[in-house]
Amino acid sequence: MYIALAFVMMARAIAEAAVMRLQQALALDGGFLSEAHYAELFSTHGTIMIFFVAMPFVTGLINIVVPLQIGARDVSFPLLNSISLALTAVGAALMMVSLVIGDFSTGGWTGYPPYTGIVFSPGEGPDYWIWAITLSSVGTTLTGINFAVTIYKERAPGMSFMRMPMFTWTALCSAILMIFALPPITAACVMLALDRYLDFHFFTSDLGGNMMNFANLFWLFGHPEVYLLILPAFGVFSEVIATFSGKRLYGYASLVAATMCIAVLSFTVWVHHFFTMGGSPYLNAVFGAATMTIAIPTGVKIYDWMATMYRGRIRLTVPMVYALGFMMLFVIGGLTGIQLANPTISYQVHNTLFLVAHFHNMLVPGVLFGMLAGYTYWFPKVFGFRLEDRWGYVAAYGWILGFMLVFFPLYVVGLLGMTRRTYDYTTAAFQPWMIVSAVGAGVVLFAFAALVIQLVRSIQGRSALADTTGDPWDGRSLEWSIPSPPPAWNFAVLPEVKDRDDFTRQKEGGAAWNPAAQYDDVELPRNRAVGVIVFLTGTLLGFALVWHVWWMAAAMLAMIVALVIWIGFQGISTETVSAARVYSVDCDFLARKRAALGKSAASGVNTVDPVGRARA
Amino acid sequence: MSRTTTIGNMTGFDGMVFGARRAFLHWSSQLRPIGGAGARHAAGLATATLASALLFGACPALAQDLTFLDPAGPIARSELDHFWRIALISSVAVLPVLLLLPLIVWRYRAGGKGAFRPNWDYSRQLEITMWGVPIVIVAILSVQLVRNTLELDPYRPLASDVPPLQVDVVALNWKWLFLLPEYGIASVDSLTIPVDRPVEFRLTSDSTMQSFMVPALAGQIYVMPGMETRQNLLADRQGLFVGRNTQFNGPGFAGQSFALQVTDTAGFEGWVSRLRQDGPVMDEAAYALLATPGTAKDLSGMRWLALDSGGAFGFAAYPDGLFDRVRQRYMTQLPVGPAEQPGSPNYAPEGARQKDSQHD
Numbered sequence: 022m023y024i025a026l027a028f029v030m031m032a033r034a035i036a037e038a039a040v041m042r043l044q045q046a047l048a049l050d051g052g053f054l055s056e057a058h059y060a061e062l063f064s065t066h067g068t069i070m071i072f073f074v075a076m077p078f079v080t081g082l083i084n085i086v087v088p089l090q091i092g093a094r095d096v097s098f099p100l101l102n103s104i105s106l107a108l109t110a111v112g113a114a115l116m117m118v119s120l121v122i123g124d125f126s127t128g129g130w131t132g133y134p135p136y137t138g139i140v141f142s143p144g145e146g147p148d149y150w151i152w153a154i155t156l157s158s159v160g161t162t163l164t165g166i167n168f169a170v171t172i173y174k175e176r177a178p179g180m181s182f183m184r185m186p187m188f189t190w191t192a193l194c195s196a197i198l199m200i201f202a203l204p205p206i207t208a209a210c211v212m213l214a215l216d217r218y219l220d221f222h223f224f225t226s227d228l229g230g231n232m233m234n235f236a237n238l239f240w241l242f243g244h245p246e247v248y249l250l251i252l253p254a255f256g257v258f259s260e261v262i263a264t265f266s267g268k269r270l271y272g273y274a275s276l277v278a279a280t281m282c283i284a285v286l287s288f289t290v291w292v293h294h295f296f297t298m299g300g301s302p303y304l305n306a307v308f309g310a311a312t313m314t315i316a317i318p319t320g321v322k323i324y325d326w327m328a329t330m331y332r333g334r335i336r337l338t339v340p341m342v343y344a345l346g347f348m349m350l351f352v353i354g355g356l357t358g359i360q361l362a363n364p365t366i367s368y369q370v371h372n373t374l375f376l377v378a379h380f381h382n383m384l385v386p387g388v389l390f391g392m393l394a395g396y397t398y399w400f401p402k403v404f405g406f407r408l409e410d411r412w413g414y415v416a417a418y419g420w421i422l423g424f425m426l427v428f429f430p431l432y433v434v435g436l437l438g439m440t441r442r443t444y445d446y447t448t449a450a451f452q453p454w455m456i457v458s459a460v461g462a463g464v465v466l467f468a469f470a471a472l473v474i475q476l477v478r479s480i481q482g483r484s485a486l487a488d489t490t491g492d493p494w495d496g497r498s499l500e501w502s503i504p505s506p507p508p509a510w511n512f513a514v515l516p517e518v519k520d521r522d523d524f525t526r527q528k529e530g531g532a533a534w535n536p537a538a539q540y541d542d543v544e545l546p547r548n549r550a551v552g553v554i555v556f557l558t559g560t561l562l563g564f565a566l567v568w569h570v571w572w573m574a575a576a577m578l579a580m581i582v583a584l585v586i587w588i589g590f591q592g593i594s595t596e597t598v599s600a601a602r603v604y605s606v607d608c609d610f611l612a613r614k615r616a617a618l619g620k621s622a623a624s625g626v627n628t629v630d631p632v633g634r635a636r637a
Numbered sequence: 638m639s640r641t642t643t644i645g646n647m648t649g650f651d652g653m654v655f656g657a658r659r660a661f662l663h664w665s666s667q668l669r670p671i672g673g674a675g676a677r678h679a680a681g682l683a684t685a686t687l688a689s690a691l692l693f694g695a696c697p698a699l700a701q702d703l704t705f706l707d708p709a710g711p712i713a714r715s716e717l718d719h720f721w722r723i724a725l726i727s728s729v730a731v732l733p734v735l736l737l738l739p740l741i742v743w744r745y746r747a748g749g750k751g752a753f754r755p756n757w758d759y760s761r762q763l764e765i766t767m768w769g770v771p772i773v774i775v776a777i778l779s780v781q782l783v784r785n786t787l788e789l790d791p792y793r794p795l796a797s798d799v800p801p802l803q804v805d806v807v808a809l810n811w812k813w814l815f816l817l818p819e820y821g822i823a824s825v826d827s828l829t830i831p832v833d834r835p836v837e838f839r840l841t842s843d844s845t846m847q848s849f850m851v852p853a854l855a856g857q858i859y860v861m862p863g864m865e866t867r868q869n870l871l872a873d874r875q876g877l878f879v880g881r882n883t884q885f886n887g888p889g890f891a892g893q894s895f896a897l898q899v900t901d902t903a904g905f906e907g908w909v910s911r912l913r914q915d916g917p918v919m920d921e922a923a924y925a926l927l928a929t930p931g932t933a934k935d936l937s938g939m940r941w942l943a944l945d946s947g948g949a950f951g952f953a954a955y956p957d958g959l960f961d962r963v964r965q966r967y968m969t970q971l972p973v974g975p976a977e978q979p980g981s982p983n984y985a986p987e988g989a990r991q992k993d994s995q996h997d
Contacts, residue, residue: 056888056889060885127885135845135846136886136887141887141981226861226967227969227971228971232846232861266745267755268755269758272759297859298858299858299859299864302786302787306783310783317771317775320767323734324767327734328760329758330741331741332751332753332757333755335741335742337746345742349734352735355727359778360723360724363719363782364786365719365786368856368857369852369856371856371883372848372883436705436706437703437706440882441883441885
């Protein structure tokens with residue numbers, strides 16, 4: 022669900038980006054967009070890409086993969102999970118409504134006051150921005166709690182922290198970041214709302230307000246946010262590189278340490294987003310040096326992955342193409358990041374397209390390639406058939422080429438002094454670069470189309486692409502030991518973990534795909550309509566607040582409070598799957614598996630009826 | 638200033654190549670030493686080699702006097718110097734990835750000849766190198782960062798025999814107002830400063846938050862209502878430079894730039910006396926007009942002293958203590974509502990003036 026949402030929103034945000042690049046290609050003394058329209062485009066593009074593409078994609082992937090990797094039946098709080106999804110969808114819905122009814126904010130994805138305050142932006146635009154982010158950020162905080170508890174409490178027996186797959190480690194760090202980094206943005210948005218609605222003065226120019234407090238709160242969220250997004254992508258690359266090199270992950274302990282270092286350091290660098298505010302040089306020096314420190318664990322990770330490939334047996338599958346493209350491009354973004362960490366350089370390139378190129382260089386090859394690699398890698402696990410390869414390669418190489426064409430020219434014009442967020446310019450020397458960049462945007466659009474074609478082709482050819490074995494890539498972790506798609510209870514019997522790459526150990530030791538000695542009844546959460554109700558009431562609440570429809574806002578708020586109370590009286594509602602059912606499904610899978618492996622069906626099957634023994 | 642900035646009489650692709658060559662020659666002839674005298678030549682040579690490779694290979698476009706790639710003062714020159722030096726030092730960690738990764742992928746491809754060690758996952762020496770080299774690089778860079786940051790603090794006055802020229806700047810939507818207290822004159826979207834004399838800007842905003850930057854001379858600094866920031870800079874080359882706001886602040890943002898002319902002392906004095914003789918006196922009503930949202934071009938109907946065809950104006954005098962009053966108006970315990978707030982779409986100058994006179 023999260024990932025489907027992410028793809029829909031991505032289609033809109035990529036289209037917006039292409040329009041902006043086309044505008045700037047034609048914008049020497051003109052172009053075809055008005056300044057206000059351009060400002061809405063860069064504001065919605067940024068807001069959507071961060072909050073409604075990257076976040077849901079990451080959350081969705083963690084949701085699907087982590088329970089399977091740690092040998093759990095589900096996340097700890099399934100109901101909370103559906104409420105979190107509903108709140109994210111509320112934000113996305115408000116973004117979509119703003120396309121049709123009224124105008125969106127022109128204040129960029131960062132929404133700095135006083136520009137977004139009521140005095141300078143009296144319209145409904147910033148209100149759309151505020152409520153879309155406030156409601157979805159609450160959802161993300163709840164998601165973080167859910168994931169962290171799941172990883173702490175639901176691991177299969179024997180899975181110590183240092184036996185967790187790398188993706189699960191990064192998901193844990195990401196969940197911790199969600200818990201601590203999202204509340205500042207919720208608070209900042211609510212404070213800005215109080216300024217706008219109730220004449221408060223947190224961030225106004227007058228009566229003791231201070232706009233830089235917003236900048237501090239925003240980036241206290243904003244900086245951990247980018248690591249929150251990129252760490253799971255690093256996790257995906259760790260899994261993909263180890264699997265397709267046919268090798269144990271090199272430097273596991275180093276990678277865990279590096280991940281934790283990055284998570285902690287991400288809270289210590291936020292001032293680098295406004296070195297130019299005129300603060301003390303000592304302040305800037307401390308935050309500049311802290312920022313560069315992050316390059317150490319990040320560099321270690323890159324070298325760990327190279328060492329994983331070293332003396333491996335590398336299969337250049339589609340996820341692997343994304344991983345290699347990521348490593349080559351990401352180090353270039355890392356270099357410009359080191360440059361930007363220097364206040365003396367930030368003074369020059371802050372707010373220019375050099376900065377825009379830098380963060381896209383981190384987020385596109387980092388987060389987006391990571392998510393697309395993860396999507397391709399785990400797709401067969403979720404749907405039972407692989408994605409078709411040819412259009413997959415087209416999309417992957419298209420993304421890499423398109424990215425380079427779009428953003429390398431932006432580095433250049435940024436150095437030449439071109440400011441971000443300008444809908445037109447007067448310097449003729451910018452234009453050739455902007456034309457190259459617009460061509461690149463066309464390539465990116467094509468790559469996105471290739472992803473859509475790939476999905477359609479794969480669904481059409483799903484019988485040929487079917488994954489009957491549950492293990493299409495010769496995987497190393499537990500999720501590949503169960504059928505694709507997994508049954509509702511994931512694992513017939515919770516596995517006993519003895520090694521970091523436990524499934525590889527099972528396969529090598531002949532322990533894989535053996536029926537369990539004993540099957541038990543499984544309790545599963547019942548499907549409930551709470552999520553849908555939260556989505557509807559939340560969307561109407563946000564809409565009512567944007568348009569000052571007070572009766573509707575009050576009614577929706579009352580309904581949400583009533584819903585919370587009602588849920589409290591409901592208790593936990595589960596349904597039971599009988600051991601016999603679990604047993605028969607598992608036997609089917611194992612029989613198919615054995616047939617595929619060409620083993621004798623009789624060789625390892627228990628002669629005693631395990632269900633019967635369970636009852637005895 | 639004219640609508641389109643060109644390089645000489647060239648535009649587009651011709652200008653790119655010409656500008657790059659000029660910038661490189663100019664910059665390389667003024668390379669500043671990196672470390673002690675011993676390291677100077679080696680580091681300078683290496684930086685120049687990398688710079689030329691990057692400039693000619695990757696970024697040959699240049700608009701004249703718009704960018705710090707073609708610096709016209711010591712601060713921008715140091716910043717450019719840092720830029721290349723940090724790129725060079727960081728390459729020690731970056732280049733091995735770019736070179737080794739394709740080699741590894743080729744050598745250890747499935748079906749290739751490379752050895753296969755599926756259980757090799759740790760090497761103490763490799764761990765020490767992987768952590769050690771980045772730590773050393775970052776330590777070196779951090780020492781430089783701290784030194785550079787303290788040295789190029791925009792608040793730090795520049796050493797010079799000549800006392801600095803004081804320029805007070807008020808950011809408006811979408812114009813820059815320059816006040817020269819020493820001479821009593823003011824100008825909008827155009828400023829002339831003498832070469833080789835330090836300039837100290839004091840900046841505040843009578844609108845939203847903005848960011849003030851003249852790339853060829855120094856980096857940017859935020860300009861905020863109710864607050865004062867500073868930027869010290871020095872031009873050591875004459876020419877026409879572009880400065881602008883880089884912080885988005887609404888519909889006129891893209892055009893919010895100004896012309897900065899650097900001339901010899903005689904040229905500067907000529908500019909001052911021209912404003913004094915031919916310029917009108919800026920009164921409160923004129924300031925209220927300037928503070929109304931719009932670009933300077935929107936005011937071209939005014940019979941003020943036009944400084945160029947792009948809507949820049951000069952004034953012989955401005956209201957006493959204007960800069961301090963602008964800054965202080967947000968620090969009183971009185972609200973500044975939309976009607977009194979320059980830059981707001983609901984700004985109503987009449988109301989604002991009445992209110993001002995009440996408080997006076």
